[in-house]
Amino acid sequence: MQDGNALAVSADEKTTASREKGLNRVLEILDFLHQTQRAIGIGDLAKGVNAPRSTTYTLVRSLVDAGLLEMAGDGNRVYFGKKLYLYGMDYVRGNDLLRRGRQEVDHLSRETGETSELCMLQSGRYTIVHSSPGTRPFRISSATGLQIPLPWTASGRLLLAGLERAEVEAMVSEDDLVLPDGRKLRLDDFIDDIAKARVTGYCVTSGLVDAYTKCLAVPVFSAPGKVEATMCLVVPIDTSEERTGSLIGLLRDRAGRLSIGG
Amino acid sequence: MQDGNALAVSADEKTTASREKGLNRVLEILDFLHQTQRAIGIGDLAKGVNAPRSTTYTLVRSLVDAGLLEMAGDGNRVYFGKKLYLYGMDYVRGNDLLRRGRQEVDHLSRETGETSELCMLQSGRYTIVHSSPGTRPFRISSATGLQIPLPWTASGRLLLAGLERAEVEAMVSEDDLVLPDGRKLRLDDFIDDIAKARVTGYCVTSGLVDAYTKCLAVPVFSAPGKVEATMCLVVPIDTSEERTGSLIGLLRDRAGRLSIGG
């Protein structure tokens, strides 16, 4: 029992309550490292996941011993370990969609010269699972594993196709509806977009995440009606109607090969 | 830490004692899935890691919720999840050696037509971290993540360079010294090999893991004297001296680019 016997006044939003389960702590640690994208000291890590220092040391040691984490070169920093890489490759091997999807995306970006991405829903967020940069001098690139609010993207509108309104609401927070430039989307508009995208079988958004790009996305089905992933192209916002149309054609073609009963 | 069930065959013995910590159970689950290389039912999983069924259900649910595992298509099987893939890609991104090593290996196998591999030490075992198949009609292929006793391989002799005798002994079990065909290596011979390999800067083994192949390996240094990985080529055992020599030259060249202060 800590200081707060009378009132836990200064409870500045205890993100993590007392006596958290070790496994949960570990999951937070992994997510935190995924966010920071770099090796980090154990003390800072403890702060970052809001866990006691002693606990963090114990857990990190377990994880390092197991190979899920590795001590970084200088000695007291940790980051992901080889074993996670091996497990990740196992995932790719066991997952036809991802394996073939990666190839299709790579091919598509070579074929079109545009940045191409494979996207999936990951714990309620839009996630870039694989991306292949285009050949433009100023390439629009984004990292694998990047997670973005669903309403900001064309893919997001496709990934939510077929969900009930309540489900969509549960997945989209208020913050998600605020675009990077400060504009705020209306939830109803977003849900309308989803319905439209479902019917047309593709989705195009212009200047949503930034003012210079347009996003073309098509669904990949794992079963009739079930959208498992999307393929998308990120192109300059001034791309002509004709070219946009033909790119969407290409996308649909490629995505069709990946789909199982569209 | 018993590295456990290499041969869990008749080992009825309680691999896992009573009241094991949840995190350890999770680590066993992940390793078990890595071994089986396929989705598996939760009941079988519990048997496989020798854990109580109720506990296994609880842990699996946590892991599935977190995205580290995913329910496989048919509904009651689990396997690795997207998040492990994302973490794995983070590892690659943060690890120059691996990222560039993969490229070098791919290039090498295209250039030579032989199977090429990048190998590292992983929890005391030789691990194929990336492999690129050759172009021979009967290709010699091996899976990423495969773990093999150190004495069976040319790379193993390089990876242990510079270790004390005691350290080597600790890493190599009696079983490891028995080759697939039943022959038994003497530990002293193995240690001699390590010393020789260290001096010559490469290692060639013939007919160790099987009777048809020869293994050529060179070290990749992360610091002067510190062998971080090896690159190797798996070639037919009847490859001529000349070709072997020139392949080793190529290997050294490529490995040199990866090394930091050799």
Place this chain on the structure above:
DNA sequence: AGCGATTGTCTCTTACAAGAGACGCATGTA
């Protein structure tokens, strides 16, 4: 040298997670 901040280890308590086992529900098969 003095001071504060950080790092890694250790001890002790108690809140709580691991586990045993029962339950209902699907299967399959004699």
Place this chain on the structure above:
DNA sequence: TACATGCGTCTCTTGTAAGAGACAATCGCT
């Protein structure tokens, strides 16, 4: 129809791991 087997969920107990906190060692700064 009975019986066996496997699945998923639930309850209750108790062994134990999470956490607070003390400690020495180290670093950086004045």
